[in-house]
Amino acid sequence: MAGITFKNVVKTYDNGVTVVPDLNMEIKDKEFVVLVGPSGCGKSTTLRMIAGLESITSGDLFIGDQRMNAVPPKDRNIAMVFQSYALYPHMTVYKNMAFALELAKTPKEEIDKKVHAAAEILGLEPYLDRKPKALSGGQRQRVALGRAMVRNPEVFLLDEPLSNLDAKLRTEMRSQISKLHKQLGTTFVYVTHDQTEAMTMGDRICVMKDGIIQQFDTPQNLYDYPCNLFVAGFIGSPQMNFIDATVEKTGNGFALCFGEAKLNVNNEALAPYVGKTVVCGVRPEDFHAEPQFFGEGNAIDAYIDLDEMMGSESYLYLDYAGQKLVTRVPARYAKKADENIKLAVDVDKIHVFDKNTELVICQ
Amino acid sequence: MDKKPSHVRTVVAYIVLIFLTFLCLFFFYILVVNATRNHTQIQKGFSFIPGKSFIPNLKHVLNDANIPVLSGIKNSLIVSSLSAVLATYFSALTAYGLYAYNFKLKKPAFIFIMLILVMPTQVSAMGFINLITKMGMLNTLFPLFLPSIAAPAVFYFMYSYMQSSLPLELVEAARIDGCGEFKTFNRIVIPIMKPALAVQAIFAFVQSWNNYFIPALVISDNTKKTLPILIAALRSADFLKFDMGKVYMLITIAIVPIIIVYIALSKYIVAGVALGGVKE
Numbered sequence: 053m054a055g056i057t058f059k060n061v062v063k064t065y066d067n068g069v070t071v072v073p074d075l076n077m078e079i080k081d082k083e084f085v086v087l088v089g090p091s092g093c094g095k096s097t098t099l100r101m102i103a104g105l106e107s108i109t110s111g112d113l114f115i116g117d118q119r120m121n122a123v124p125p126k127d128r129n130i131a132m133v134f135q136s137y138a139l140y141p142h143m144t145v146y147k148n149m150a151f152a153l154e155l156a157k158t159p160k161e162e163i164d165k166k167v168h169a170a171a172e173i174l175g176l177e178p179y180l181d182r183k184p185k186a187l188s189g190g191q192r193q194r195v196a197l198g199r200a201m202v203r204n205p206e207v208f209l210l211d212e213p214l215s216n217l218d219a220k221l222r223t224e225m226r227s228q229i230s231k232l233h234k235q236l237g238t239t240f241v242y243v244t245h246d247q248t249e250a251m252t253m254g255d256r257i258c259v260m261k262d263g264i265i266q267q268f269d270t271p272q273n274l275y276d277y278p279c280n281l282f283v284a285g286f287i288g289s290p291q292m293n294f295i296d297a298t299v300e301k302t303g304n305g306f307a308l309c310f311g312e313a314k315l316n317v318n319n320e321a322l323a324p325y326v327g328k329t330v331v332c333g334v335r336p337e338d339f340h341a342e343p344q345f346f347g348e349g350n351a352i353d354a355y356i357d358l359d360e361m362m363g364s365e366s367y368l369y370l371d372y373a374g375q376k377l378v379t380r381v382p383a384r385y386a387k388k389a390d391e392n393i394k395l396a397v398d399v400d401k402i403h404v405f406d407k408n409t410e411l412v413i414c415q
Numbered sequence: 416m417d418k419k420p421s422h423v424r425t426v427v428a429y430i431v432l433i434f435l436t437f438l439c440l441f442f443f444y445i446l447v448v449n450a451t452r453n454h455t456q457i458q459k460g461f462s463f464i465p466g467k468s469f470i471p472n473l474k475h476v477l478n479d480a481n482i483p484v485l486s487g488i489k490n491s492l493i494v495s496s497l498s499a500v501l502a503t504y505f506s507a508l509t510a511y512g513l514y515a516y517n518f519k520l521k522k523p524a525f526i527f528i529m530l531i532l533v534m535p536t537q538v539s540a541m542g543f544i545n546l547i548t549k550m551g552m553l554n555t556l557f558p559l560f561l562p563s564i565a566a567p568a569v570f571y572f573m574y575s576y577m578q579s580s581l582p583l584e585l586v587e588a589a590r591i592d593g594c595g596e597f598k599t600f601n602r603i604v605i606p607i608m609k610p611a612l613a614v615q616a617i618f619a620f621v622q623s624w625n626n627y628f629i630p631a632l633v634i635s636d637n638t639k640k641t642l643p644i645l646i647a648a649l650r651s652a653d654f655l656k657f658d659m660g661k662v663y664m665l666i667t668i669a670i671v672p673i674i675i676v677y678i679a680l681s682k683y684i685v686a687g688v689a690l691g692g693v694k695e
Contacts, residue, residue: 066517105587126593138584142606152592199592 054116054206055081055239056102061111063097063263071097072263075111084233084240086254088247089286094263095243099209102241103132115207131200132209135216137192139184139199145171146180149198156203163202170198173235174228190221194228201232208233210242214249226252247287251275259283281331281410284403290336290367290378292403297332299325307349308332308404311373314349315399319414322404330413333403336367336378341385345396352395359389368393446670449663457659472664482645483638484665490556491624491641492672497560498623499616503573505564506615507608510573511600515586532567536628544632558633559641563623569615576611577604613683620676624669642669 056079063072071094079085087095100106101113104125113120120128131152139148146167153163171177174194184192193213200208210229214222230253233240244250250257251271258268259282267279271287278284284292297308297315305318310332322330339352354372366386370377370393379395387393403415449457452466476484513525547558581604589599605612627643634640640648646669649662 103587103591105590125587125590126595130591132588132591134584134588136582136584138582138588140585140588140603142609151589151594155593155598199588203592 055079055083056207056241057112057114058098059112059114061101061113062109063094063101063106064109070109070263072101075263075265077258077265077268079239079241082237082239084230084242084253084255086242086244086250086257087260088244088250088257089260089266091245093260095245095258095260096211097263098260099132099211099241099243102207103130103209104128128207129203129205130207130209131203131205133196133200133211133213135212137184137196137216139192139195141184144181144183145176145187145195145198148184148195149202152199152203166202167198170201173201173232174198189217190225193217193221193225197229197232201236204236205238208236208238208240210240212244213242215244215246222249229253247289251287257287259286277412277415278333278403279412281333281405284333284405284412288335290380293334293336293375293377293379294405295332295334295375295377296329296407298329299327301326308402310375311352313352313397315397315402316349317399317402317404317414319404321414325406325413329407331405331407331410333405333415334377334397335401336380338398338401339377339379339381339395340398341381341393341395345398346394347396347399350397350399352397353392354395356387356389356391356393359386361386370395443670446663446667449659450667452663453660454658457663468660469664472660475658475661476664476668479649479661481637482649482665483640484642484645484668486638487640487642487645488668488672490639491643491669494556494559494630494641495620495623495672498563499620501560502563502566502569502619503612503615506566506569507573507605507612508600509570510577511604514574514577514581515583528567528570531565532571540629540632543629547633554634554636554639556634556639559626559630560623563619566619569619572615573608573611576608580611581607609683613680617677617680621673624673 056077058075058077061072061075062070063075064070075098087098089095097106101108102115102120104120104123108121115128115130140151143151149167149170150163153166158166167180168177171180174197176191176194176198179187179191179195184195187195193216196213213229214225217225226249229240229242233253242249242253251274254271256268256270257274259266259274261282267274267283269277274283274287278287278292281294285294295310297310299322300307300309300314302314302316305316306322306326308315308317308330315332352372354370354377356368357371357376358369360367360369361383364383365380366383368379368381368386370379381395404413405411406413445461448462448465450472451469452462453468453471456462456466456468476482509528513521543558543562544553547553552558585603585607586599589603590596594602625643626641627647630641630644631647634644642665646662646665649665652658
């Protein structure tokens with residue numbers, strides 16, 4: 053078992069494109085870390101560097117205490133699940149799972165035991181003699197997982213393993229992978245662009261953009277305390293509302309003004325911004341239609357462009373003071389499209405960002 | 416109404432196909448029929464009905480001291496089998512090297528191999544004979560199969576096949592599973608390449624089996640001659656000894672191994688060996 057450490061790691065491709073400019077990250081032993089970000093943000097490259105499939109241009113990569121830069125993939129004691137599954141098409145499920153063990157010269161009985169144990173956990177027992185082409189997508193995915201499981205690797209790498217599955221299967225596999233992590237007690241590094249997967253599975257999430265780590269924290273902290281506009285917008289669905297607001301000095305503090313709303317925020321961090329425009333971030337669920345939330349200056353009266361009834365709650369797409377907003381209100385308080393609705397903003401939960409640096413000012 | 420045109424098309428298609436099949440198989444029929452007739456019968460003209468001289472013809476061929484047929488078959492089998500194996504394995508290996516790895520001279524290497532492809536054998540024959548004479552391999556079987564290691568056409572076929580059927584993730588997965596580079600090639604790449612290997616093995620085998628030009632230059636020892644040289648020798652025998660029945664019989668004997676090889680290898684030529692490995 054081992055943690056993974058990146059020290060000033062740089063990855064530049066042969067054509068001169070730098071995907072990862074300077075990566076410093078410490079993944080603890082037995083931790084489930086999710087690398088998340090939009091496509092092309094360098095998360096897959098980072099994972100492939102851990103696997104040894106991409107060379108490291110400069111910097112150091114450690115797995116445990118060992119520097120891994122020049123160690124070939126086969127000697128790193130890692131297992132990887134590929135987005136495309138990458139099963140050996142000419143081998144049966146059993147052979148696919150046993151291949152790595154055979155190469156490691158494991159005794160036959162032990163291979164048999166391990167493969168059957170993994171197959172049982174993954175529900176693959178009836179398919180051991182089949183070839184991959186005779187399996188469904190979900191089954192293939194499980195074989196890919198099983199192939200990684202049987203090896204007891206130090207590090208388990210998963211590269212968007214669920215992106216080819218349908219929604220129902222994805223939810224099911226999500227919990228299966230989480231369970232697997234608890235069972236194996238191994239370090240997991242999981243790459244995805246799906247923030248739901250990231251939020252539900254990771255002990256910690258590393259949000260990346262353009263090869264740079266934006267924030268590396270627990271899912272709850274990422275959601276409650278995003279460090280910049282990108283993270284705030286990336287985590288959470290529907291996405292956080294960003295409203296341009298002017299900071300005004302009031303008698304006992306500051307107020308964020310937009311439309312008719314005047315949100316009182318008593319935070320000294322706002323002092324340098326008086327008279328300037330900042331970005332005010334409000335999560336869709338922090339707009340309330342319930343009467344007890346209404347207070348002084350925190351109400352908006354907005355026109356509903358579109359409503360999406362989700363059952364217990366309703367998503368309302370609003371047009372307010374020239375800005376588009378999304379809110380999530382309990383179904384019984386919701387109204388229909390083309391009507392107006394009065395909503396209160398939960399002032400305690402708003403985030404304020406600098407418009408230029410995009411960094412958080414207070415939250 | 417809809418059915419009629421397609422019916423006519425089917426009939427026409429079948430007629431064309433039957434005609435083509437006839438063209439292909441008719442010569443085999445003549446060959447087999449003539450192998451059963453004696454020299455005078457053959458000289459009289461063509462006949463559809465087989466004669467009764469099959470056994471005498473066979474005996475004449477096998478007992479001719481100047482034409483060592485059995486050793487000819489043996490030599491041809493050795494040379495052709497080794498050629499097929501060497502050409503397919505090493506071409507696949509070269510193609511894999513250029514397909515799966517990135518290195519500085521990748522493009523020049525590819526272009527170099529393609530340039531060799533356009534060079535006819537005859538052009539380099541003199542140099543080749545010079546070389547093997549200096550290496551002491553004249554009048555041995557080695558020069559007949561060793562050059563198959565470098566087969567640019569087979570290489571190109573393998574390279575194209577890999578581009579369409581060998582996802583690099585499989586190679587990466589094997590590396591992570593702890594597989595060395597050569598083992599990856601032998602245990603993962605070769606099985607996936609089976610259909611391509613089978614096709615090229617057949618071609619290489621047939622080409623080498625029918626090769627007359629190089630063996631005629633290299634081999635002078637009677638016991639080392641391959642079948643095409645023996646057939647040529649039989650055909651150019653002097654007037655008194657010339658026996659068409661014998662010639663046809665020897666040619667018939669010569670095509671049997673090719674048919675066997677074709678039937679044995681064709682079962683590997685199936686689509687979809689690589690299916691299901693990766694999600695497309």
